[in-house]
Amino acid sequence: KATQGSGDVKYHLGTEGTFTSATGRTIPVYLAANPSHLEAVDGVLEGIVRAKQDRRPAGTFSVLPIAIHGDAALSGQGIVVEILQMSQLRAYRTGGTVHININNQVGFTTPPADGHTSTYSTDVAKTIQAPIFHVNGDDPEAVVRIAELAFAYRQEFHRDVVVDLVCYRRRGHNEGDDPSMTQPLMYNLIEAKRSVRTLYTEALIGRGDITQEEYQASHRDFQDRLERAFGETHAAQTGSMPIPIQNGQPVTGLGLSGSIQDNAVGEPATTGVDEAVLRIVGDAHGNPPAGFTVHTKLQALLDKRVEMSRSGTIDWAMGELFALGSVLLEGTPVRMAGQDTRRGTFVQRHAVLHDRENGQKWLPLANLAENQAPFWIYDSLLSEYAAVGFEYGYSVERADALVLWEAQFGDFANGAQIVIDEFISSAEQKWGQRSSVVLLLPHGYEGQGPDHSSARIERYLQLCGENNMTVARPSTPASYFHLLRRQAYARPRRPLIVFTPKAMLRLRGATSEIADFTSGRFEPVIDDNRVADKAAAKRVLLTSGKIYYDIIAELDKREDSTTAVVRMEQFYPLPIPEMNATLAQYPNADIVWTQDEPENQGAWPFICLELVKHLTGRTIKVASRPASASPATGSSKRSAIEQVELIEKALSLP
Structure with a gap:
């Protein structure tokens, strides 16, 4: 096949x-x-x-x-x-x-x-x-x-x-x-x-293993087989061939191998879970093995995780653990790998804890229930190219598993650009080969320099076409939770690129409540619930990621109630109906795309080329850092000044 x-x-x-x-x-x-x-x-x-x-x-x-x-x-x-x-x-x-x-x-x-x-x-x-x-x-x-x-x-x-x-x-x-x-x-x-065949034939005949006549008969039989195969191939090539139709539907009828054949279509109506599931995941972090010595700096974190599963104010890391734990309890295996992934680059995940006295390892998510699915999480070698290829291949074969690769910083994923270009973004189009691998790419402009700021959003969006993959940048733990759970069950399978936060991991305002996890689903566009009279709004800032919280803080300081901030949680596939429905509520407002990245980078090139043509008579302006060859400045002070300037520009563009 x-x-x-x-x-x-x-x-x-x-x-x-x-x-x-x-x-x-x-x-x-x-x-x-x-x-x-x-x-x-x-x-x-x-x-x-x-x-x-x-x-x-x-x-x-x-x-x-x-x-x-x-x-x-x-x-x-x-x-x-x-x-x-x-x-x-x-x-x-x-x-x-x-x-x-x-x-x-x-x-x-x-x-x-x-x-x-x-x-x-x-x-x-x-x-x-x-x-x-x-x-x-x-x-x-x-x-x-x-x-x-x-x-x-x-x-x-x-x-x-x-x-x-x-x-x-x-x-x-x-x-x-x-x-x-x-x-x-x-x-x-x-x-x-002389050819290998000639040399070996002479040796066989010379040793008396075969006769010249036996060789000639075998050779004729082989030539006949080749001629038949050639004739069959020629007939197939000159016959009528189906013409691919670009209708946005999943590729079907490709004779896929049995291990990856899956032509189902659809996704869960809701990705919420019962509150009891959250408590199971929370309790697992408060139940170490007998005699296990928890590191003194981590005991408070574990206690907090148990508390979050009851009272809310759930941070990003716990939202992720809820997502992984819930699919494990539902029977979906999870494999996660990357540099520093067990602890997390930003000391946020702690999916594996180490006994302070003897080094014994404890994985709370591997001890949720007797009948749960396997949970594998690994710190990878210092590789992107081979490591991303490995996780992609694993996902191709295991349609039943949620497979994730995490970059140490999103910037470093370009070490695997060949795999991203040749496999992740295009393998289904070229070979009918499906994957649901998830790339987690930390991204954020927080003054850490040109190699620790940008996961190159623009590159992934440039590769998007024919619904080949999902590209998202969730802004809350609950949004991330629903995105991962949708990925585990949505069909047909597609790769998922997630631009994950850094400073926002511990941002006080960037938390979610219990109710956000027990109902609902991933929303590709999130409206601004601060604005009471939407028709009176003069400006809509369309944005994604941590800058949303920076803008809200500035608007609160200015007591500005005429500017709405709408979050685009999913870049691709473009959420056109949701976006048009949201913007239609602001008929008198100018729309400004606001991003941390330079104007020639980030999502803006994609927004101005692809989103604008689908909006019903609306135009979009942009507020960003100036176009730049490098993704970010090397000066944290300069970065902070640029951030203030671009938010001011977003709020004051004529």
Whole structure:
């Protein structure tokens, strides 16, 4: 069954089927879809394998990952080192990967002397002391022997192993390439060299293993099979083909692999939970294992979490724990990974607590009920590229799980830009491959400089099209709670990009009450309940994120009741009906999009291009920082001045 959508070249497409051996034994085989970006699929493959293995008893490693490399990519692409370093980590181990290096001794036109400093292209595997078997590609029996040995090693030691298949590329890199132009001496030798089939046939006949007649009969049979396959393929290609219709509906009928087939459509009418569920999650934080010594600095936090589950004033971290805990109680597994994710970059989550005396770990969300779903949360290695690919792959395979990856700061997610571009945003369109992976990207302009302020909202919005993913920036713990719960159950599955807060994690006004969690659903647009006479409002500030609270504080100080502040909690898919319905209540008001980011960044480029054309005769002005090459200033004082200036601009634009 091919895994393909409306557009990609054939050699990128994945497939799934069953291999039947000469003895009749069968084994399922899964080929991961992959882009032209060399080695980018490595993390995705490992994530898919780990997800399959997590359905089985721990430590059995009964799914074998095989990664096929080229010599130039193996030595040249940095993600290879990341994958190797993942191989024995608890968050990522898959019981050993068999790496097969197709060593053609040339990378397109680059010779080995210009492709790697190491003696062999496979020397990168020495970083984890993996065995490396160099084998002559002209000797099929030696190749089979080494393959058997590599597999036996993996099965015995559950560690990575490398097969370096030393061979050559008889033709060019593609149909238009003549390698003799750049490697004349090498290709003089190759042109004079007999093929592997010829050499092996001569050896078999010379040893008396087969006769010339048996070879010729076998060769004719093989050629006949090729001709039949060619004829069937030609007939399929020249026949009528369906034309994709861009109607905004989920892609269906693509022959998706059984593990990811899911054409359901819809989402829960409400994502609220019973108050008893909140109490279960709260109580779990007040029930440490017997003899567990809680760190003195964390006991007050745990007590507060129990109290919040009763009396409200719920902060961001607790709202998140309510979301994760509630889906666990409903039978949905949760996997969460990232740098510092267990504690949280901003010391806010504490999903894993450590005994102050002996280091024992305690996971409150793993101890909610006897019949709850598994909860896995890991601190990742210091990687974005491979780590995001892994979580994406895991989510592809596990439609039943809520899978989240958190950036240490949202700025650092651009280290995984290839995965975001080639898989997260476009895999369904290209291959019909669905994922519901969640990226949590801390974002906020609080004077921390150009590398700790912006998760690059503009980049994700530029990738949006055909309802390919959801991009949101919730402003309250309850909004975040409902967003995560909707993501766990909404179909068809789509990736979710969430711009999460930093300073707002502890902002006194940015809390929610119990009732906000026990009813309702995620609202993509939140109106301003401060304005009594909406028709009299002179200005509507349309905004998202923490700046909402800064604006409200300024309006309260000015006692301004003619300016409304409307929050856009979801950027994409555009909440057009909700936005038009909200703005229609302010017929006499000017609309100003207000953002922390520079004018050429953040959501504004998307708002002015996409949202404006859907508004019923309304126009939007903008209040932001000036357009800038860098996301933010390096001076906290300058940042504070800019914030005051842009809020003043938002409130005074003519």
